[in-house]
Amino acid sequence: MLIGVDAMGGDYAPGEVVGGAVAAKSLLGPDDRIVLAGRVLEIIPHLAGADGWEEYISLADCPDVVGMDEAPVEALRTKPDSSIAHLARMHKEGQVNAFISAGNTGACVAACQMYLRRLERVHRPGISILMPTFHGPVALCDVGANVNCRPQHLLQYAIMATIYAERVTGIKSPRVGLLSIGAEDAKGNDLVKKTRDLFKAHKDLRFVGNVEGRDLFRNICDVVVCEGFVGNVCLKLMEGLTEGLFKGLAMQLASADSNLRMRAEEWFKPIMARYDYHEYGGAPLLGVNGICIICHGSSSARAIYNAIRVAKEFATQGVNELITTQLLRYSGNGE
Amino acid sequence: MLIGVDAMGGDYAPGEVVGGAVAAKSLLGPDDRIVLAGRVLEIIPHLAGADGWEEYISLADCPDVVGMDEAPVEALRTKPDSSIAHLARMHKEGQVNAFISAGNTGACVAACQMYLRRLERVHRPGISILMPTFHGPVALCDVGANVNCRPQHLLQYAIMATIYAERVTGIKSPRVGLLSIGAEDAKGNDLVKKTRDLFKAHKDLRFVGNVEGRDLFRNICDVVVCEGFVGNVCLKLMEGLTEGLFKGLAMQLASADSNLRMRAEEWFKPIMARYDYHEYGGAPLLGVNGICIICHGSSSARAIYNAIRVAKEFATQGVNELITTQLLRYSGNGE
Known part of the structure; x- marks a missing residue:
């Protein structure tokens, strides 16, 4: 398997991205290889400490970089040689089998739509993140690929995220909730x-009904479906709140004596680790005719490493084939 | 001022509600009085320890109670003698000047719409909560009164929540953000x-642009505007996440020795207090022709006490008069 990684994407690129690719050596089989796309002259220095990297990493020189805040479609048009556009084209042409980026999310989505297109029967691709909770991960789909959804889009998100959660995350027959503001039908x-x-009528879905924001943390469902606008607001709200709470705790602790501080930090570590999105390795753009894993903008080497793991699992488990089979089985329904 | 309080509303009614009303004695002036509405026989036992309660509390017997999960309009129709319907009618007839409930939010909103109607020019009332953050409270409007919003509704939420934040919370010329999924116009x-x-064109608004979920915790704005569906999802998500995090920390600490545990609890207290919605005392339903303060379903006596404080401040500061003046000034715009 050839795994394309956007070396220029994210707040800590290319250093952390290259670091993640190097660390991922342990994940690779004899037929696997990583293709780092980006400005080769900026990538090379970060490979200096990695002996024998040529054995499992190739470089694809791309002079352009899409900025984090650039308008996606415009950026792809004016920067056809950006690492994102280049990787999407390579994927289309079979030169890589997956494409990972911590760069401009909108540009990744647009590049996939433009070059890879959608799987058969898929109306709209959706980004499915794994949210860390105390009861384990919960898949939330969509978190921003599609801000103007129709019911049929949400049904497909439920189907696709169920397959993803089951195959890649290992959750047995995932329970699906529809994000709303109360459990009642009204x-x-x-x-x-x-x-x-639509959800109720779809018998293959383990639909547990409407769920509220707080239910995400109560082990009620494994997959939560919502439109991209709401999902993206939720995602960033959780980040902001978690960051704020931990910062507040750290400030309080700073006033304690050093012995207590050290011990308290020991207690916090497992909690913080459970809420650490770096462990989950990026979010697949479900429904595209290929494998696209979108990572958080502030991804560390560990997050990139985990994204490579997810991309491999996604391919090994045949997630896209399962999605196509499922959707074809219901073809005609709600079309 | 006569302040109506729904003694039957909330998970800990009537005990905590009555406790809050008793505690609020210290807030009342010589012309102020609290009217507790509900089943008198269930209220009386909780007044047993409050000497001289008759001096500042009246009782209004209401045989019916609206359940937390009842369909609002249906419940008001079939239970005209419920505490919520009764208080809204009393408010309409001038027998109380404000109405506080920790009961069924939808029923409170419906009762206000039915009996109190809206302030002149107001299209839709909106619930404005104060979100605790490290930088102080942020007003979020709407959190569930109106799930199908038009732009003009959101503009009015911005205007009303600005007046509320300035007058009741004491934030000088509040900065207003529009909740979205990125700062850029696109x-x-x-x-x-x-x-x-609309926001940009409205010169009296201190509009700082689109804000993301994480910006709520970054001291970028004091008022955040969104439609009720998104706001309600956010509200419950924050509750669930905060609850989950603190529970996780408590579990970790339970394994520590008792000396350390006690000291750690000392550190947590100030953090938890800052995220404690009980301190903020309920959320006004802005835009109704009256004063309606909606409290969290799990309100403690302290939350009810604070809601009574907010109701008084709302009246003293003339929030409704200011809203009417502002909206009339722009009459014709966007109507």
Whole structure:
């Protein structure tokens, strides 16, 4: 398997990205290889300490970089030689079998739509993150690929995220919740009310009903479906709140004596690790005709390493084939 | 001022509600009085320890109670003698000047719409909570009164929540953010894009642009505007996440020795207090022709006490008069 990695994507690129690729050596089989795309002259120095990297890493020189805040479609048009556009084209042409980036999310989504297209029957691709909770990961889909959803899009997110959660995360027959503002049928906006009927009618879905924001942390469901606008707001809210709480705790602790501080830090570590998105290794863009793993902008080497692991698992488990089979089985329904 | 309090509303009613009303004695002036509405026989035992309660508390017997999960409009229709319906009617008839409930939020909103109606020019009332953050409270409006918003509704939320934040919370010329999924103009759904133009054109608003979920905790804005569906999801997500994190920390600490545990609890207290919604005393339903303060379902006596404080401040500061003046000044715009 050839795994393309955008060396220029993310706040700590190329250093952390290259570091993650080097660390991922242990994940690779004899037929696996990583292709780092980006400005080769900026990548090379970070490979200096990695003896024998040529054995499992190739470089693809791309002079352009898409900035984190650039308008996606415009950026792809004006920068056809950016690492993101280049990797999406390589994927289309079979020169890589997966594409990982911690760069501009919108540009990744747009590049996939442009070059890879969608799997058969898929209306809209959706980004499915794994949210860390105390009861284990919960898959939340969509977190920003599609901000104007129709009920049929949400049904496909439920189907695709179920397959992903089961195959890549190892959750047995995942329970699916529809994000709303109350468990009752009467609650929610028009989209949720229409979607709920679709979910109920779809017998292959283990639908547990509407769930509220707090239910995400209560071991009620394994997959939560929502439209991209709501999912993205949630994702960033959780980040901000967690960051704020831990910062507050750290500030309080700073006033304690050093012995206590050290011991308290020991207690916090396992908690913080459970809420650490670096462990989950990026979010697949489900529904594209290929494998695209989108990482958080502030990804560390560890996050990139885990994204490579997810990309491999995604391919090994045949997630896309399963999605296509499922959707074809229901072809005609709600089309 | 006569302050109506729904003694039957909330998970810990009537005990905690009555406790809050008794504690609020210290807030009352010579012309102030609390009217506890509910089943008198269930209320009386909780007043046993409060000497001289008759001096500042009246009782209004209401045989019916609206359940937390009942369909609001249906419940009001079939239970016209519920404490919520009764208080809303009393408010309409001037027998109370404010109405506080920790009961069924939808029923409170419906009762206000039915009996109190809206302030002149207001399209839709919106619930504005104060979110605790490290930098102080942030007003989030709407958190569930209106799930199908138009841009003009969001503009009015911004205007009303600005007045509320300034007058009741004491934030000087509050900065207003529009909740979206990126700061750039091109990001967001159709509603946000249209609303953004309205906000920019409204010169009296201190609009700082689109904000993301994480920005709520970064001292970027004092008022955040969103539609009720998104706001309600956010509210419950924050509750669930905070609860989960603190529970996790408590579990970790339980394994520590007792001396360390006690000291660690000391550090946590100030953090937890800052995230404690009980301190903020309920959320006004802005835009109704009256004063309606909606409290969290799990409100303690302290939360009810604070809601009574907020109701008084709301009246003293003339929030509704200021809203009407502001909206009339722009009458014709966007109508």
